[in-house]
Amino acid sequence: MSKQRVLTGITTSGTPHLGNYVGAIRPAIEASRSGDFESFFFLADYHSLIKSQDPEMVQRSTMEIAATWLALGLDTDNVTFYRQSDIPEIPELTWFLTCMTAKGLMNRAHAYKGAVQANEEQGEDADHGITMGLFSYPILMAADILMFNAHQIPVGRDQIQHVEMARDVAQRFNHHYGEHFVLPKAVVDDNVAVLQGLDGRKMSKSYGNTIPLFLTEKQLKKHINKIQTNLLEPGDPKDPDSSAVFQIWQAFASEQQTAEMRQEFANGIAWGEAKKQLFELVNGQLAEARERYDELMKNPAEVEMVLRRGAEKARSESREMIARLRHAVGIRPLA
Numbered sequence: 426m427s428k429q430r431v432l433t434g435i436t437t438s439g440t441p442h443l444g445n446y447v448g449a450i451r452p453a454i455e456a457s458r459s460g461d462f463e464s465f466f467f468l469a470d471y472h473s474l475i476k477s478q479d480p481e482m483v484q485r486s487t488m489e490i491a492a493t494w495l496a497l498g499l500d501t502d503n504v505t506f507y508r509q510s511d512i513p514e515i516p517e518l519t520w521f522l523t524c525m526t527a528k529g530l531m532n533r534a535h536a537y538k539g540a541v542q543a544n545e546e547q548g549e550d551a552d553h554g555i556t557m558g559l560f561s562y563p564i565l566m567a568a569d570i571l572m573f574n575a576h577q578i579p580v581g582r583d584q585i586q587h588v589e590m591a592r593d594v595a596q597r598f599n600h601h602y603g604e605h606f607v608l609p610k611a612v613v614d615d616n617v618a619v620l621q622g623l624d625g626r627k628m629s630k631s632y633g634n635t636i637p638l639f640l641t642e643k644q645l646k647k648h649i650n651k652i653q654t655n656l657l658e659p660g661d662p663k664d665p666d667s668s669a670v671f672q673i674w675q676a677f678a679s680e681q682q683t684a685e686m687r688q689e690f691a692n693g694i695a696w697g698e699a700k701k702q703l704f705e706l707v708n709g710q711l712a713e714a715r716e717r718y719d720e721l722m723k724n725p726a727e728v729e730m731v732l733r734r735g736a737e738k739a740r741s742e743s744r745e746m747i748a749r750l751r752h753a754v755g756i757r758p759l760a
């Protein structure tokens with residue numbers, strides 16, 4: 426049996442932070458190294474236009490995310506790493522799928538429903554500020570997935586519904602035009618950590634409580650010092666399991682280091698000391714990658730070249746796929 430194909434996209438609308446690293450980037454790179462899968466990772470820059478109409482931000486985020494994955498050791502000989510907008514077959518497939526997608530299915534998408542609900546709560550028109558991009562977002566995502574016939578789609582919980590929609594659309598297409606698509610499955614890993622941010626809520630760019638992944642040492646120290654703690658004094662026993670400091674420690678530490686820190690909390694380690702140790706741990710693990718990251722950020726041409734090579738690899742499949750699909754739907758030469 427051929428290898429299972431794993432595919433996931435990263436929307437280019439922000440700067441990678443520690444939560445992205447432990448929750449998505451690190452496990453994806455590890456899985457790709459195991460050689461058990463055929464991996465496709467891509468920068469979802471078309472998706473970013475739904476959230477951000479700031480061109481400089483879109484470009485900068487694309488550069489930062491690409492440099493991050495490469496700096497962390499993504500082996501682009503073993504995975505297919507590309508930028509969505511370099512694959513013109515994706516928007517074409519999006520249209521084929523759009524014509525096979527029930528509008529009623531899209532009405533049920535969480536992101537769209539959430540936006541309508543927010544409008545209603547504020548007494549606005551239901552459609553206020555909602556673009557067709559937001560409404561059709563799951564179809565573009567379905568095209569990303571179905572284009573490469575991926576089996577497994579590692580995503581966060583908020584994205585499960587979108588993968589299920591991709592599956593529905595694929596089924597409908599297959600039923601009407603013949604078996605062209607693999608039916609994809611969302612894979613949610615309950616073992617990966619979901620980090621708390623500076624304020625104790627989930628670390629997320631939408632809450633503005635993140636610790637960016639590649640800061641200078643000085644800034645990293647500053648951010649770690651800003652993590653909210655309670656008023657317990659040095660010597661007072663502290664609860665590790667409700668502490669963001671401990672939780673981030675755990676995401677970076679070995680089992681033994683975690684057990685040791687748990688004991689330190691019981692012994693009443695001072696918050697300042699715990700944060701100092703956390704800084705040393707995180708900084709130590711990121712220092713080498715940070716150097717590579719800084720180098721890459723100074724060499725956009727190098728990153729551009731890596732992405733174009735990835736796109737060539739991806740397009741050797743997407744060109745064939747779109748040719749078959751064009752034929753299937755009746756878009757064919759006349760003679």
Ligand code: TRP
Nearest residue numbers: 432433434435436469472566569
């Ligand atoms: N929508 C996803 C997110 O915001 C990103 C994404 C785009 C994606 N296309 C995808 C994820 C295809 C998995 C598969 O997180």
